[in-house]
Amino acid sequence: MEVIKEKDEQVRSAILMAAERVFQKWGLNKTTMEDIAGEAGKGKSTLYYYYKSKDEIFDATIKIKLNQVLSKAQESANQMPTAKEKLKKYIVTCLYEMKNYALLFNIVRGEIRMSQDYLEKIRLTIQEKEENFVREVLNQGFLSKEFHFIDEEELETAVKATVGIIHALELYLMLENDDPKQIDIAVKLITNGI
Amino acid sequence: MEVIKEKDEQVRSAILMAAERVFQKWGLNKTTMEDIAGEAGKGKSTLYYYYKSKDEIFDATIKIKLNQVLSKAQESANQMPTAKEKLKKYIVTCLYEMKNYALLFNIVRGEIRMSQDYLEKIRLTIQEKEENFVREVLNQGFLSKEFHFIDEEELETAVKATVGIIHALELYLMLENDDPKQIDIAVKLITNGI
Amino acid sequence: MEVIKEKDEQVRSAILMAAERVFQKWGLNKTTMEDIAGEAGKGKSTLYYYYKSKDEIFDATIKIKLNQVLSKAQESANQMPTAKEKLKKYIVTCLYEMKNYALLFNIVRGEIRMSQDYLEKIRLTIQEKEENFVREVLNQGFLSKEFHFIDEEELETAVKATVGIIHALELYLMLENDDPKQIDIAVKLITNGI
Amino acid sequence: MEVIKEKDEQVRSAILMAAERVFQKWGLNKTTMEDIAGEAGKGKSTLYYYYKSKDEIFDATIKIKLNQVLSKAQESANQMPTAKEKLKKYIVTCLYEMKNYALLFNIVRGEIRMSQDYLEKIRLTIQEKEENFVREVLNQGFLSKEFHFIDEEELETAVKATVGIIHALELYLMLENDDPKQIDIAVKLITNGI
DNA sequence: TATGAATGAGTGTTCATTCAT
DNA sequence: AATGAATGAACACTCATTCAT
Numbered sequence: 141m142e143v144i145k146e147k148d149e150q151v152r153s154a155i156l157m158a159a160e161r162v163f164q165k166w167g168l169n170k171t172t173m174e175d176i177a178g179e180a181g182k183g184k185s186t187l188y189y190y191y192k193s194k195d196e197i198f199d200a201t202i203k204i205k206l207n208q209v210l211s212k213a214q215e216s217a218n219q220m221p222t223a224k225e226k227l228k229k230y231i232v233t234c235l236y237e238m239k240n241y242a243l244l245f246n247i248v249r250g251e252i253r254m255s256q257d258y259l260e261k262i263r264l265t266i267q268e269k270e271e272n273f274v275r276e277v278l279n280q281g282f283l284s285k286e287f288h289f290i291d292e293e294e295l296e297t298a299v300k301a302t303v304g305i306i307h308a309l310e311l312y313l314m315l316e317n318d319d320p321k322q323i324d325i326a327v328k329l330i331t332n333g334i
Numbered sequence: 335m336e337v338i339k340e341k342d343e344q345v346r347s348a349i350l351m352a353a354e355r356v357f358q359k360w361g362l363n364k365t366t367m368e369d370i371a372g373e374a375g376k377g378k379s380t381l382y383y384y385y386k387s388k389d390e391i392f393d394a395t396i397k398i399k400l401n402q403v404l405s406k407a408q409e410s411a412n413q414m415p416t417a418k419e420k421l422k423k424y425i426v427t428c429l430y431e432m433k434n435y436a437l438l439f440n441i442v443r444g445e446i447r448m449s450q451d452y453l454e455k456i457r458l459t460i461q462e463k464e465e466n467f468v469r470e471v472l473n474q475g476f477l478s479k480e481f482h483f484i485d486e487e488e489l490e491t492a493v494k495a496t497v498g499i500i501h502a503l504e505l506y507l508m509l510e511n512d513d514p515k516q517i518d519i520a521v522k523l524i525t526n527g528i
Numbered sequence: 529m530e531v532i533k534e535k536d537e538q539v540r541s542a543i544l545m546a547a548e549r550v551f552q553k554w555g556l557n558k559t560t561m562e563d564i565a566g567e568a569g570k571g572k573s574t575l576y577y578y579y580k581s582k583d584e585i586f587d588a589t590i591k592i593k594l595n596q597v598l599s600k601a602q603e604s605a606n607q608m609p610t611a612k613e614k615l616k617k618y619i620v621t622c623l624y625e626m627k628n629y630a631l632l633f634n635i636v637r638g639e640i641r642m643s644q645d646y647l648e649k650i651r652l653t654i655q656e657k658e659e660n661f662v663r664e665v666l667n668q669g670f671l672s673k674e675f676h677f678i679d680e681e682e683l684e685t686a687v688k689a690t691v692g693i694i695h696a697l698e699l700y701l702m703l704e705n706d707d708p709k710q711i712d713i714a715v716k717l718i719t720n721g722i
Numbered sequence: 723m724e725v726i727k728e729k730d731e732q733v734r735s736a737i738l739m740a741a742e743r744v745f746q747k748w749g750l751n752k753t754t755m756e757d758i759a760g761e762a763g764k765g766k767s768t769l770y771y772y773y774k775s776k777d778e779i780f781d782a783t784i785k786i787k788l789n790q791v792l793s794k795a796q797e798s799a800n801q802m803p804t805a806k807e808k809l810k811k812y813i814v815t816c817l818y819e820m821k822n823y824a825l826l827f828n829i830v831r832g833e834i835r836m837s838q839d840y841l842e843k844i845r846l847t848i849q850e851k852e853e854n855f856v857r858e859v860l861n862q863g864f865l866s867k868e869f870h871f872i873d874e875e876e877l878e879t880a881v882k883a884t885v886g887i888i889h890a891l892e893l894y895l896m897l898e899n900d901d902p903k904q905i906d907i908a909v910k911l912i913t914n915g916i
Numbered sequence: 917t918a919t920g921a922a923t924g925a926g927t928g929t930t931c932a933t934t935c936a937t
Numbered sequence: 938a939a940t941g942a943a944t945g946a947a948c949a950c951t952c953a954t955t956c957a958t
Contacts, residue, residue: 151921169363173949183923185951190921194949342938367932377940379934388932539942557751561928571944573930578942582928730917755953765919767955776953 152190155180159201164244168198205244206266209237214273223281230273231306267303274306275299346384349374353395358438362392399438400460403431408467417475424467425500461497468500469493540578543568547589552632556586593632594654597625602661611669618661619694655691662694663687734772737762741783746826750780787826788848791819796855805863812855813888849885856888857881 158180162171173194177184191197217230278298281287352374356365367388371378385391411424472492475481546568550559561582565572579585605618666686669675740762744753755776759766773779799812860880863869 148920172947184949185923185925186921188950189923345938366930378932379940379942380938382933383939536941560926572928573945574943576929577944733917754951766953767919767921768917770954771918 148190155182155187155190155197156201156204159197160205160241160244163198163201164241202244205241209234209241210266210269212237217273217277223277223284223286226277227274227281227302230277234306270303270306271299274302278302342384345376349376349381349384349391350395350398353391354399354438357392357395358435396438399435403428403435404460404463404467406431411467411471417471417478417480420471421468421475421496424471428500464497464500465493468496472496536578543570543575543578543585544589544592547585548593548629548632551586551589552629590632593629597622597629598654598657598661600625605661605665611665611672611674614665615662615669615690618665622694658691658694659687662690666690730772733764737764737769737772737779738783738786741779742787742826745780745783746823784826787823791816791823792848792851792855794819799855799859805859805866805868808859809856809863809884812859816888852885852888853881856884860884 155176159171159176162175162179165171166175173187174184176194176197177187180187187197191200213230213233216233217226220226220229275295278287278295282292282295349370353365353370356369356373359365360369367378367381370391371381374381381391385394407424407427410427411420414420414423469489472481472489476486476489543564547559547564550563550567553559554563561575562572564582564585565575568575575585579588601618601621604621605614608614608617663683666675666683670683737758741753741758744757744761747753748757755766755769758779759769762769769779773782795812795815798815799808802808802811857877860869860877864874864877
């Protein structure tokens with residue numbers, strides 16, 4: 141029973157990994173179920189045994205990948221001693237990771253109907269996760285006087301703004317830029333102000 | 335003969351304006367030639383008399399809109415006295431304008447084949463235009479000692495980074511944010527550094 | 529303009545006639561759009577230029593055929609002198625005509641979702657048409673003392689019952705019976721009572 | 723061995739009962755093997771262990787149900803003293819019973835390929851059964867002088883016609899009518915003649 | 917005995933594009 | 938100059954059926 145369950149989960153996972161590759165390559169609209177099936181080495185209709193629709197596959201793909209990236213970034217950041225370094229490490233790791241899945245994440249914005257609420261929900265969950273982490277770091281920096289420019293009541297604003305800026309950089313680097321050196325420059329510029 | 339040419343140009347322009355509206359509303363993939371034709375009050379096949387394909391229409395639409403936005407931003411910026419204010423005004427105007435055409439510009443990123451070089455060309459042209467303007471402003475600020483942190487050899491890097499950051503903010507504000515106040519916060523944060 | 533309109537109507541009509549043939553042959557579910565297109569000598573997608581969906585085609589097919597049959601029956605009946613003969617002629621003509629389109633009409637009952645209201649509407653319209661005609665005939669027979677067994681207040685009940693019996697016979701003869709002589713026997717049996 | 727055989731027969735029966743419910747609800751085409759399996763509480767492929775195909779399941783379902791209805795009707799009829807009452811009881815019971823399985827029986831007509839002979843065979847067997855019963859009753863009525871209008875040589879015609887009319891009424895009441903009172907009216911109308 | 921897993925062969929529908937007029 | 942008509946090529950999704958276990 142346990143084995144069977146595992147097998148099932150393995151196939152679902154294999155499908156998602158195949159989907160990730162082709163979505164990343166072709167985008168949501170141009171990727172067909174046949175593409176995914178071919179990449180997974182399965183028949184087209186097999187996909188429907190495991191997932192209800194193309195959208196559900198895309199949904200799951202994004203969800204997993206986002207969680208992976210954020211978790212990795214938070215892990216990396218937590219190994220740094222100071223709040224400043226943590227923040228910087230978090231930003232940089234996010235940027236590098238996201239850059240590798242540029243098209244995949246970008247699809248969420250450009251190709252999807254506004255009305256698809258489930259994606260909005262994913263984004264909100266993610267955003268909360270990010271904000272929680274940044275809030276913690278900023279708070280720590282505030283307590284340790286590292287970030288003396290922040291007073292208590294501005295903390296929440298700073299959290300939202302920082303996360304926003306991170307998103308902005310993510311997008312910029314993901315989409316517009318192929319020069320890895322630019323990441324450092326951009327981070328420095330953001331950190332120090334123009 | 336001249337009159338006919340003018341008429342021709344008028345129709346082409348009308349089609350593009352119609353296309354702009356529906357692309358902005360539905361994105362590239364979800365917008366059909368019928369949508370565009372309907373919005374333009376023309377027959378579907380008429381579009382093919384004036385443009386070779388849907389892509390060509392989209393192409394032209396983006397090109398024009400981008401030029402409009404940039405020109406307006408440069409105009410606004412040039413009315414400011416100091417380099418600092420010029421830069422700020424330029425950024426803010428770009429952001430506000432682009433925000434209004436969020437989906438339109440975003441399409442360029444999410445829905446388009448990698449292999450479509452002509453869009454890349456547009457982007458390069460635009461980027462050059464932006465860089466030229468920013469370079470001018472930064473240079474002026476350098477000469478007037480407003481931007482003392484920039485030395486001559488760093489100018490080019492600063493130009494590229496600044497334009498990059500502007501793009502980043504554009505994207506962020508276009509896509510993730512519906513609160514107009516955030517624009518000011520974000521600009522301040524960028525200007526002063528986190 | 530008039531000519532074009534006519535052409536359009538001709539094609540729509542041709543599609544419907546093709547559809548009638550294949551629906552009659554295969555039923556609703558087993559008939560594919562490709563079947564209809566093939567029979568009509570058109571491309572499959574051409575059908576969608578003239579009709580919105582398979583259901584719409586089926587809808588129109590039934591509607592037209594029903595009207596044809598009823599009109600013909602009423603015409604035939606009206607050429608008879610007495611009410612009794614009119615009624616008999618009407619029944620017999622309906623039966624003979626409907627018999628030729630057995631499967632076509634029967635589809636309406638066996639293959640269609642209950643929830644499809646538009647078909648219900650067609651049936652009600654048709655039923656009204658039938659009832660009106662039968663009422664007229666019965667009324668005439670009542671006034672001429674041909675049908676002395678009907679008193680005024682029973683007229684409406686008699687109308688509904690007669691139409692019902694006609695339907696019953698239609699169904700029976702359409703579906704269960706391939707012997708044309710049986711029509712006469714059945715009519716006689718109904719007319720005289722078992 | 724005997725026990726196993728019994729178990730086997732029980733499962734086959736359970737499947738058929740489940741099938742009856744879903745066929746009655748959705749019709750033949752719209753009912754999937756998954757529907758049947760779900761209703762039976764079995765795995766989809768289990769059905770193929772007991773039956774060769776969907777058609778075979780449908781086949782068996784109809785056969786059993788028809789036999790049930792006819793047997794019940796004949797039983798009820800046989801409790802009546804006179805031939806006239808027997809005939810009437812038989813008709814009414816058939817109608818009431820069949821009405822409850824309207825869609826199920828109707829499927830036989832609307833959704834099935836002409837070429838499926840096995841259903842034709844079922845129908846013939848059933849029809850023979852019905853005719854035998856009606857013949858017996860009519861004969862009894864002829865002998866007891868109840869049905870004086872029938873002479874010996876017309877008996878066979880009368881049998882066929884009566885069974886036909888019953889079928890007609892069955893169909894009519896099954897498909898077109900939701901008012902139970904109409905059954906009585908219709909029977910009366912048939913019995914007395916229009 | 918029973919079934920989870922897998923799939924081939926369809927199905928209705930969409931849409932960019934062509935072409936005769 | 939303008940377009941109605943026509944269509945091929947896809948595409949997401951369905952389902953009866955098979956097969957290994």
